[in-house]
Every structure is written in structure tokens, then in C-alpha cells.
Amino acid sequence: PPRLSSEEQDAQLFRHLAGPAGICASGSVFTRGELLAAMVDAPVACGDDVVPLLCSASELETLADGFLASEAVVELRPSELPKRFRRLAGEPIYSTRDMLAVQQRIVDSYRHGLRQGTAAVPNDAAAAALHRQPGLSSEQRALVRQFCGSGHRFQCAIGRAGSGKTTAMKAAAAAWRANGYTVLGAAVKGEAARQLGAAADIPAETVAWYLARQDPARNPLDSRSVLIVDEASTLSDRDLDRLMQLAVATGAAIRFVGDPAQHGAVAAGGMFRVLCEQHPGLTPQLASCRRLEHPADRAAAEALREGRVEEALKELQAAGHLHYAADDVNLYAKLLARWWDARANGKPHPLVERSNRRRRQLNRLAHRLLQVHGVIG
Numbered sequence: 001p002p003r004l005s006s007e008e009q010d011a012q013l014f015r016h017l018a019g020p021a022g023i024c025a026s027g028s029v030f031t032r033g034e035l036l037a038a039m040v041d042a043p044v045a046c047g048d049d050v051v052p053l054l055c056s057a058s059e060l061e062t063l064a065d066g067f068l069a070s071e072a073v074v075e076l077r078p079s080e081l082p083k084r085f086r087r088l089a090g091e092p093i094y095s096t097r098d099m100l101a102v103q104q105r106i107v108d109s110y111r112h113g114l115r116q117g118t119a120a121v122p123n124d125a126a127a128a129a130l131h132r133q134p135g136l137s138s139e140q141r142a143l144v145r146q147f148c149g150s151g152h153r154f155q156c157a158i159g160r161a162g163s164g165k166t167t168a169m170k171a172a173a174a175a176w177r178a179n180g181y182t183v184l185g186a187a188v189k190g191e192a193a194r195q196l197g198a199a200a201d202i203p204a205e206t207v208a209w210y211l212a213r214q215d216p217a218r219n220p221l222d223s224r225s226v227l228i229v230d231e232a233s234t235l236s237d238r239d240l241d242r243l244m245q246l247a248v249a250t251g252a253a254i255r256f257v258g259d260p261a262q263h264g265a266v267a268a269g270g271m272f273r274v275l276c277e278q279h280p281g282l283t284p285q286l287a288s289c290r291r292l293e294h295p296a297d298r299a300a301a302e303a304l305r306e307g308r309v310e311e312a313l314k315e316l317q318a319a320g321h322l323h324y325a326a327d328d329v330n331l332y333a334k335l336l337a338r339w340w341d342a343r344a345n346g347k348p349h350p351l352v353e354r355s356n357r358r359r360r361q362l363n364r365l366a367h368r369l370l371q372v373h374g375v376i377g
Helices: 007-018 032-040 057-068 083-088 097-112 123-131 138-149 165-178 190-200 207-211 237-250 271-278 295-305 309-318 328-344 356-372
Strands: 043-046 049-052 073-076 093-096 154-159 182-187 204-206 225-229 253-258
Touching: 007 032, 007 043, 007 057, 032 057, 057 073, 073 097, 093 097, 097 237, 097 271, 123 138, 123 165, 138 154, 138 165, 154 165, 154 271, 165 182, 165 190, 165 225, 165 253, 182 190, 182 207, 190 204, 204 207, 207 237, 225 237, 237 253, 237 271, 253 271, 295 309, 328 356
Parallel strands: 154 253, 182 204, 182 225, 225 253
Antiparallel strands: 043 049, 073 093
């Protein structure tokens, strides 16, 4: 049956839309169309139950217009929007006051944390730590010196994939520890936290683990702590805000390392990119790829990072690192031939395929090859 409209239900709906789980849960800006789509799934109290919003199209539009006209919403000027939102040009763009307040707190916290003498290491101590890591590049050394010597409570660094950021963090962690600081690691994903901990030789947990320990008695952070957050581009704005507030409360320093051009946050995010763009002089960069050795692989990685996909594919094909097949039969033949040759020569020979159908077919054909050659019965 149609929903029975009431002022109380409308107010409850608007509070939900304006809150952390509302229209700005997965993105910091929205259009009227995105609001209409979100309202359809919005929870509405019905007695003791919570049900989806059920109403006519005209009532839905009336409710949407009422929410857009409320004090909870701000219409943004197109000229103030970053380039990545220009796809929405011609449409009014909105955000919530709650979301804008979160983002403003992040900006304010960063600025208030500048030049506070937090986690500052003398130049000779940083030089000693770098001396023990002779394989570091000039970029990595510059990053370590800036991170350890700036004295900022918060600082960002851009480290492209394969540029050796965790190796640099190991040297920075050694410099901090030599000066009496406790160095900890964090990342949004558990696997990223484990990799950071192993590569930088520091204890590491997920960001959620730290945020669940707001009580100072349960939180390991204090005024002699440095928290390194890896893959910082995946931090949601709300988690970034809470993490910064936690650092302010405990006196800890945080160093954010990531690449704005890589994966973003699942929830509304992007403020790591903003901090990097607003403070380029305070944001060291690792631009040289150390993981990829072949020039074509490096060129392809750079092209992919900048969204030039066709150019990346051409680079890989020209170098012989990418092979095309006319159809599935030719694809299977090429894959299995390489697999068989590598196996026969005692080399690693994994077959990787994301499609379940193709994976089953490749397994069947591989088994058949082994049977024909008498390897298995």
C-alpha cells in the first residue's frame, strides 16, 4: 500500500539522508537523480518495523525537492568542483553540510598540525638510518628526510606502485625508533597492513582496529608514537577525519603514504588527494618505478596510471609482453603451450584466469595433456 506521509516520517527520512549512512555514504557529492535513486532504498520507520520507502513517483519527487531545499544540503558552484566531477557539468551538484564539515575538519587538522615539532628527528640521526640502507634511491632518501625532519603532525607522500615506498618507510621507522619513538603501521585492508608490517618491520593493524580503540587506555598511540598509513588513497573521509582526531587527542604523528591515481575509497573519500594537491611542497613523491625493470612495462604502468589504456596495451604488445589470440581455441593453445614448456623446463608454470568457465576448460585440457604424455593415469 502507498506510504502514509507524515511530518515525523519525512523528518526521519531527511535525517537519514543527511547522516553518515545517507546520500553521501559512498560519494561526497550527488545530483538530484542520484538522490531519487537513494531515496527508494531509504529506511522508513513503520510502527516497530523499518521498511523501504514506498510512495508514488510524484511524492518521491516532492520529498526530494524538500530535502534539497533543506538546511542539511548545500548546492556547490560548478567552478569550485575538481576536474573529476566535470562529467556532471550542466546539472546542479549537491553535498550535505555533514559531509562538508568532515572535509573541513580534515583540512583544518592538517593545517593546525604543521610545524609542531612532532616526531622530529635530528638530521644526523636520519643520516645514520639512511647510511644503513645503501640501496635507497635519491627520491627515497628525500622522502625519509622530509618525513623524519618536518615536525608536522600530519604529512602525506605520493608513492606510485613499485616505487619502493615501504622500503623507504623501513628506513624512516629505523630513524624514529633510534630516537625513542614507537612506530606503528596501518592500512584499510588487512593484507595491505600485513605487507606493510613485514616490509617496514613494524607492528601493523587495520585502520578499523585503531578506530575501535578510541579509549586512551586501549589505544597504543601516544605523544611518542608515529603511525604510518599505507594505501592512504583508500581511506574514506570519515575514517581519515576520525584518525586525525585520534592523533590530536593522543599527541601522535601520522604519515600517510599512497597514490591518488590508484584505488580510491569504497565509502566517500578523496581528501588524501586534496591534501596532496593543496600542499605540494610538503608532499614528497616517489615517481620512479623500481619494481618493473623493462622500459615497456614502466611506460605501460605510467600510461595506465594516467588513464591512457590503449597506449599501455600497445607498449606491452610491442615489447612482446602482451599476446592477442583470434578466438578461445587459439588462446587455449598458446596458454597451454607456454604452460607445458615452462613445466618441462622446471620453471614456475602457473595458469591464471579470472573466468570460472575458462578456468575449468584450461584445467580439463591441462589434465588431458598430462594423460596423453603418461604423467597421470
